Amino acid sequence: MQTDPAVMAFLLSRRSRPAKMLDPPVPTEPDLRPLITAAARVPDHGKLEPWRFIVLARTACVALADEVGARAVALGLDDAAQQKASEPFAKAHLIVTVVASPKPSEKIPAIEQTLSAGAVCLGLVNAALASGWGANWLSGWPAHDRAVQEFLGLDAHELVAGFIHLGTARATPPERPRPDITALTEWRR
Numbered sequence: 001m002q003t004d005p006a007v008m009a010f011l012l013s014r015r016s017r018p019a020k021m022l023d024p025p026v027p028t029e030p031d032l033r034p035l036i037t038a039a040a041r042v043p044d045h046g047k048l049e050p051w052r053f054i055v056l057a058r059t060a061c062v063a064l065a066d067e068v069g070a071r072a073v074a075l076g077l078d079d080a081a082q083q084k085a086s087e088p089f090a091k092a093h094l095i096v097t098v099v100a101s102p103k104p105s106e107k108i109p110a111i112e113q114t115l116s117a118g119a120v121c122l123g124l125v126n127a128a129l130a131s132g133w134g135a136n137w138l139s140g141w142p143a144h145d146r147a148v149q150e151f152l153g154l155d156a157h158e159l160v161a162g163f164i165h166l167g168t169a170r171a172t173p174p175e176r177p178r179p180d181i182t183a184l185t186e187w188r189r
Contacts, residue, residue: 010126010130016129016137017129017172018173020091022135022136022168022170023167023168025168034127035133038123039123042116042119043119045112048116049103050101051098051117053097053099054153056092058092058093061089061094064095064148065089065090066086067148068148069086071085072086088138088163095163096163096164097152099152099158099159100114100159101117102114102158114161118162121137121161121164122137125164134168134169135166136165137162139160139162142160
């Protein structure tokens with residue numbers, strides 16, 4: 001067995017960059033294509049491709065912020081909750097929305113297809129970080145709100161797996177506590 005020390009070092013030290021710490025420049029379309037291509041190299045039982053991408057540039061991010069703000073008002077959220085929901089979109093300059101788009105299948109359960117879309121989200125974050133960009137995977141209630149999903153043009157069977165914010169990180173955040181793998185791992189022999 002041959003280990004790739006550089007890849008393992010990256011994986012053992014990877015750290016998302018908070019969306020609020022991402023500024024321009026952001027990946028251009030030619031920069032973004034290989035990141036999305038890498039993200040799509042995930043487990044996909046049945047080769048169904050049960051996900052798709054919606055790339056939101058600055059103007060589209062602001063429009064989404066307005067929609068999320070309007071939905072927050074319609075849902076009766078207080079001012080602080082309204083701002084917390086819309087602000088990440090209002091400040092964003094590039095978001096790749098990963099859409100879980102399950103396909104009809106007698107062999108591949110919908111949950112496996114949704115998990116594949118989640119893997120795409122992590123793959124995109126890791127590809128961006130490995131390429132020197134800052135990246136963060138966000139969701140929250142706007143990802144699950146049907147009106148927001150319709151605003152994005154999702155079909156009735158689709159959902160937002162994640163909003164992947166991309167840009168240039170202003171700073172490196174401090175390391176955070178990591179899971180105690182020993183406490184979380186059960187070995188059966």
